[in-house]
Structures are given as structure tokens and as C-alpha cells.
Amino acid sequence: MVNPGLIYLLGAVFLYFTKGKLRQFLAVAISVVGLLWVYNLPVGEGMKVAFLDLDLILVSVTDMSRLTGIVFAFFGLCAVLYALLFAERKFYVLSHIYIGSSITLVFVGDLFSFYFFWELMTISSYFLIFDRTKPITEQTSYYYFIMHLVGGVSLLWGILLNYSVTGSIALTTIEHGLPFFIVAVGIKLAFIGVHTWLPKNYSNVPFYTSVVLSAFTTKAGVYALYRLLGAVSLGYAGTISAIVGVIFALKQTEARRLLSYHIISQIGYMIAGIGVGTTLGVAGGMFHLFNHILYKGLLFMVIGVVIYATGKGDLIDLGGLSKKLPFTTFCGVVASLAIAGAPFFNGYVSKLVIKSGLEDPVLQWGLYIAGIGTALSFMKFMYFGFFREREVEVERKPTMIMKLGMGLVAGVIILIGLVPGVLESIANLETGVDYFSLAYLWESSQPILIAAVIFKLAHDIIEPHEHDEVDRDIYPFVGYGVNYVGGVLSKVQNGDVSRYILWLLTTLAVVWVSFLA
Amino acid sequence: MDTPVLLVVLPLLTAFSLGIIKTFSKKLVKAVTVISATVHLALIISVVREAMQSPIVYHLGDWDNLLGISLVIDSFSAMMALLVGVLSYGVIIYSLVYVDFHELKYYVLSFLLIAGVMGMSLTGDLFNLYVFFEIVSITSYALVAIKEEEASFEGAFKYLVMGMLSGTFVLLAIILTYQVTGALNFAQVAANFGDAPMLVRQTIFVFFLIGFGTKFCLVPLHAWLPDVYCGAPASFNALSSGIVIKASLYAFIRIVFLLFGMTAGIGQILIYWGVITFLVAHTLAYQQESLKRLLGYSSIAQIGYILLAIGLGTESGIIAGSYHIFNDGLMKATLFLGVGIFSYAVGASKIDDLRGLGFSMPKISFAFVIATLAIIGLPPFNGFISKWLILQAAWETEYIVAAFFIPVGSLLSLAYYLKVIKALYSRPEREIEVKPIDWKLRVPTYVLSAACLVMGIIPGLSLALIENIPKFLLDSSNYINLLLGR
Structure with missing residues (x-):
């Protein structure tokens, strides 16, 4: 058994050396082969490698990792198709390394290789974000890398702590060094409070890059949460993240910022599900991961088409696109209904499973409120972006291959919505939830109806309008601190030789005296 | 076979013969340089391969092993020799194009430097250690000044002053050692050293x-290094950071393990001093803002890591430390050679000057970025x-505390190396004209990267x-027996 992610990593090398049609073909071929490979991966372990004094397990497949891997590979294919015609070499190579390391990460069976690919994801996504056509990414990508390395460093610390106590690096539920793992995973999945890297970056990269990014980084974090932090109760934390994320999202007018905050909010659902630890909660969280990648990816594709077609990405400037971009609008509607949890779309399925897994009423109500906010937010997104009466010039139409990428994702969203059994059979799991009972259908429709009423009543408040951004980011102050210390130190070291000699002699005296004493 | 001694003698002979050759034919100089370097590398590889099977001891001129000059090649020396061989070969090839100032002097000095560093790594007695140490120092001073710019003279002067002080302390220590043990051969010194009074041992x-520490840049003895690196040619920087500093470190480690053993007290000093060194650096x-200064400080920081690892005094610590010596040599050489190419092609010396070079020199930049990511520790x-x-x-x-700061150091180094990467790949303010870059500059950089x-x-x-290094360091009797031929 070979880890399917390695195909992408190897393929990236070939992509570097090819160009034009051949490269496009190769990119799609790699993704298709990868998808088939992941799909046919049998459950079990294999490919053990001795590295240093550790035994690495490069392939270890469980039902859940297969579920995650399939959606990673499937969405990777769609994202590559979507970007196929205008991506440059850099994108091909880096996105394949990025997708490849995410898939490898999902299928490894020990913490060392887990860390290895965790960092490889960070490195490749950093270079993916850093784009010289968008000067602002110079700063944001810097921020991204530093923040993720803080996570990486604490993961490394956690692994060592755990290793030194248990003597094993097997990838299982962690018992020792939990705080470090929580920090690492929290940063990766953009938990509220350490989420600041996400909106900054996803709204500033080229549109096809944000499609790829939206799917993998945070979801790898969720997967880590599932694999490592099973012993921690995080239900409330998840619910808070879900609600706060929505509140932030409601304020946004820049479409991709809005979507970014919804990632944070939806991740909150997954944390809540996985964090309560019940069988149904965990299954629901993982299902939600699967579904979320699809609809959120589709939403990023939709807004990508809008940016591609009109050159604008702010809801203030948009409107009336439904007539000019009908297919895109259709996909937007599908994805919005899915994220809002409307029945017969995939978001409904996983949210329902999560809710069935929760017993605590506080959590249920919390997610209910978050649901209202989500529905409201996407009514705003669709109405002001696509349906309101306004003339916005469309410079070019999306290409067929972009539509193909979007269509594939939309198709799967609807398929899962109509036949939830597909998801269960991939995960090899019976949830026993009756998806289409009237009570559930009614309950899930409530937030959307409430949101519709609020939307009607508070139309003027919700309408996108200019407002000042308040920057509440506290992390740069840490940087200022380090910078200040460095400034003082470099003032002390001023290039004067006599001072250097003085230092030398003082050190000599101090060391000598301390030895003799 | 006399190959071990050739490792030192060959570059030494080359250095002197180059002057004579030049009087006959100027063209031959470069040819002889390349041939000698190639032969040297081949010799090193053969000796290292042999030493990996079993350690080699070589007595010069078949003198008695207590009187004559001995060369000892155990695993640690072999690793150093290999590092010296690989880096110096790369740098010599690189210099063929890079150096267009005082060529002859440059090669003579470089070969002397290589001979000195090689000698320091292989020698089996304190006196020769000191001789080679001074050869390395003096050639270094000259190489720093060779560009005849203001910055290089300033750097060379500072280097000279600090180097003299450090040399004095090393010499003092050696004299004291000779006085209390009556011997200079490592084996004899180590055997007799235990009888010396505590006070003297501590002083030594x-x-x-302090002597070696000034050379391998413990904070706050490090202050000369950034100023020196600024004015020196990049090829010397690569050698200096890769092997010259490391040779002093090697000598220090060797002496500490032989004479004192890594006791808890000494270990603790080295560990915490290492931590302070890398944090401050x-x-x-x-x-x-200057690239070479940045890399200079980064070199100092890496010394901190190595010292920490060695100070642990355990088998795994020694392996980790020596591995980092080796790796840091590769990474730093790549970085300095890369910076040299940038300054050669577009005259870049500051981080800001690199703007946009990632696109006008994609392959070099790629190699450079690999080395930066490597040195960050990713x-x-x-x-x-x-x-x-x-x-x-x-x-x-x-x-635990020391361990905690190691990744923190990685984080700090990310913060500044990322500035370099950022500059490389951002949009330039104006069009860049790039000089064509010869393969002799490119290939060594690629290979090291x-x-x-x-x-x-x-x-x-x-x-x-x-993996055998700890055997000869931790149990010094192994080394002593080896040297005495028992």
C-alpha cells in the first residue's frame, strides 16, 4: 500500500518541468488517479519505514480518514479543473504539493510524519498565498506563516512531550501535553481568537487560489482534532466559535471575507460535534467536514467567477448577476442552501447528525442561533450579489471547464442531500438517523424562515454599506516586543572594538570568578 | 599509505607552488587550483571511507608516537574532514568566477586556510593545534581584507584585534597545560591532566x-563577526561560517572531552550559554538590513544550538550536535554562495536589493530558499x-527549559528569514538587469542546496x-589508546 498523497507530491515535480497542454493534462490526470486511488484504498496499515530511531507508518487507513481523503481528493480535482486555464506554473506545482501533503497527512499513522506533512502544508500554502501581483499578500502571508509556525512549534512540543512519556509516536488520542496540541490544532482550524490569519489571507489571494485554500488547511485541523483531541470536551468552545464567527461574518461586505468568517463558524459546528465525543456527534462532525469542503469550496468558486467576470468582489458593488451568470447563480443558490442547512442539501444531513449527537440543550440552542445567522448571511450574499436590481458590467463569461468544476461539486452536494446513504456508505457507518422525518425537516427549516423574516424586516441594516474596519488583532504587539528588544541589543553592539574587548575581558573575569568560587 | 598526511600537505604545497607557477604561466594557476582541489577531495573521500571502517592514526616520518607529529582520524575528525573537503571544493570552483581581485593571493591564502582547518581537525597534539589555529586565523584576516574596501579593512582590523586576544588565551591555556602535564600530545596530556591542581585545571x-569561544562566537564574544562578514568576499564567508568557525568549535569540543570530560558543571554552562547565544543572535x-550581517548572526545562533547539544554530554546529544555541525556547514555555505551570486549579478547587499530577484533568477533563488527553510528547521x-x-x-x-527554547529559536529565525524570502518574491520597483551567471557559480550552490x-x-x-563519534568523545580512553597505538 502506498500513501496516495505521494502521487501528488511526485506529480508536482513533473508539473514543474512541463508546460502548456501537457501540464494541464498531467495535472488533471494526477488528480483523477489520486481520487481513484484514495477511493479504492483498503482499510488497514502498511508501508512502515524506519527513520532515525522511529518507526514511521506511512499508510494507516481508517474509515474516517478515507472519508476525509476522498473529499480532499475530489475537491482537489474540482479545484484543479476550475483553475486549469489561467493558473501559472507556480500554482500547479504548489497546489499539488499542498493537496498532496494534506492527503498524505490524512493517511499517515504516526505523529512524526503527521508533523512533517503538517509543516509541508504550511510551507506550500505560504508560497501559494504569497503572490507578487497582490502586494498586500507580502504582509498577510508573512503573518500566516508565523502564526502557523507557532502552531507547528507547539505541535512539535506536544509530540515530544507525549513521546517522552508514552514512548510511542503512534497517532492516537493524546493523553500528555494536551495544551500544546490544543494550541496547534486551534491555530490550524482557525478557532475564534486565533483565527486572525484566515480572513486576511483568503480574501486577498487570486480567486482560484482561495478556492484551493478554503478546502484544506482548516480541515486538516479538524481532522487533527478528531484524531488527537478525542479526550477533550470542546462542545461549548465549538458553539462559541460557531456563533462568534457568524456575528463577524454578518458585518462583512467583502464577499470572500464573509465566506472566510463562515469557515470559522462552520468549523465551530464540527468542533461542537467532535468535541462532545458521542458517536453521532463525531460522525456528524466528520460528515460536516466532508460537506463543508464541498459547499464552501463551491461558494468560493462562485465568488471567483464573479471576480473573474466583473473584477469586483465586494457586495456593495455587486448585484443583478443572476441574469448574466445563470449557471453561477444556480451553483450559488445550491451552495447557500447547503450551508444554511436547508433540507435536501448536504449541509442539512450533517447538521442533523451533529444535532442528534448533542444532548445538552445549550449546545443545541447555540447551533440553532448560529443557523439563523448563517441563513441570514447567505440571503444577504445571494440577494445583494445576484438578485437585486442593478446593472453590473460583465466583462467575460466563465469558461466551460470552470463550469465543469463547479457542476461536479454542485452535483455531489445535491446527491448527498437527496441520498444521505452515500455518505454513510463511504464512512462505513450506520447513523440510524431518519433524515427525512417531518419533525426534522420542520425543525431545520425554522432558522431559515426566521432568517427570512429578519431579512425582510431589517433590510436596510443588512444592506451592505461602507463601515470602518476595527482592527482588534493583538498579535502584532508580540512582534513589536521582539523588535524592540532587538533594537536595544543592536544599539549596544555599536561596532566599537574597545567595547568588544571590554566584553571579552568582562566575560573572562565573570566566568573565571564563578568557577573559582 | 601516506594519504592521511596528504590531506594537510597537499593544500599547503599547492599554496606555495602557485606563486612559482605564476611566474611561468598565468593561465596555469587556475588549472592547478582545480586539479589540486579535485585530488584533495578524492583523497579526503578515500581517507574518510577508510576511517569509517576503523580509525586511522598516522605518525609523521615514523617518529615515536610521543615525540613526533601525529594525525588522528576518528569519526569526528573524519566528519570534519569530509565537511572541509566538500565545502572547500565547492568554494574553490565558485571562486574561479567570483574572485576577480588579487586572484593569486586569494588562492594562496585559501589553500593555506584549507590546510590549516584540515590540520586543526586531524592533529593529535596541542602544539600543532595551535600552529594550525594561527595559520587559519592569519589567512582569515588577510582574506577578509582582500577586497581592499573600507568595510573590509575595518572588518579585518576588528578580526585581527579580537583574534589576537583569543589566540593569546588559547596559547596561555596550552602553556599552562604543558607546564602541569609536561606533554603536548593529546594522549599524554589527557593521561597526566588528572594530577593537576583543581585551580589550574579550572583556569585552563x-x-x-574564552579563547576558542571568541573564535566560534559565543555571545557576547561574538561582536566581531557581523562586521567582519560585511566586508569579506562571499566565498570566504561560506568557508568561514561553514568550516573555520566549526574548526575552533571542534578543537574546543575535542579538548573539553579529552581533558575535562563533560561533567555536569561544564555541561550546564555550555547548555545555557548556548541557549543565550542563539536567542540573542x-x-x-x-x-x-544587510544580508551578510543577517547570515552572520544566524551562524552565531547555530553555534548556540550545537553547543547546547554537545553540552548535554550524552550519546544522542553528541550525535545531534555533530550532525548539526555538518548540516549547518551545508546550509550556510549555500546561503553565502547564494548571496555572493546575488551581489555578483545585480550588486545586491541589502535585503531590499533582493526585491524581484526570485523571478529574474528563479533557480538560484529556489536553491537559496531551500537553504533558508532548512536553516529555520522546517x-x-x-x-x-x-x-x-x-x-x-x-x-x-x-x-526542559533549554529544549523549550529550541523551537522558539526556530520561530525567531523564521521571522527574519521570511523577510528575505518575501523580498525575493515581491515585485521589483524597477527593471532588474541581471548579469549572466556562469555555471561555476551555479553548480556548487545547486549541489549544496x-x-x-x-x-x-x-x-x-x-x-x-x-554514529561512532560518541565512542571516542565520551570515553576518552578510546581516543588515548588509539593515539598511543595500544
């Missing part, structure tokens, strides 16, 4: 520490492996070389 240790590096590069080993070793010995990746993915390659 302090002198060695990283913080200072963050402030720099997988899948070699820096990650050695830092992981250090971390693990520190953890096993329960130096590729080595960073290969050593990261297959660490077994070089770990096989160093």
Missing part, C-alpha cells in the same frame, strides 16, 4: 573557553532533522558517518 578550562539578526530539510535530534536529546536529559534536501529525506547517509 576558562582560557580555552536570532533577535539581533531580526534587526539587520521539514523536509536537513536542519529539521538535526534540530529534532537536538530537541529530543535535550528532552531526554531533562533540560540539493544536499540540504537529500540529507533531510535520507538522514541515514550522514548519520552512518557520525
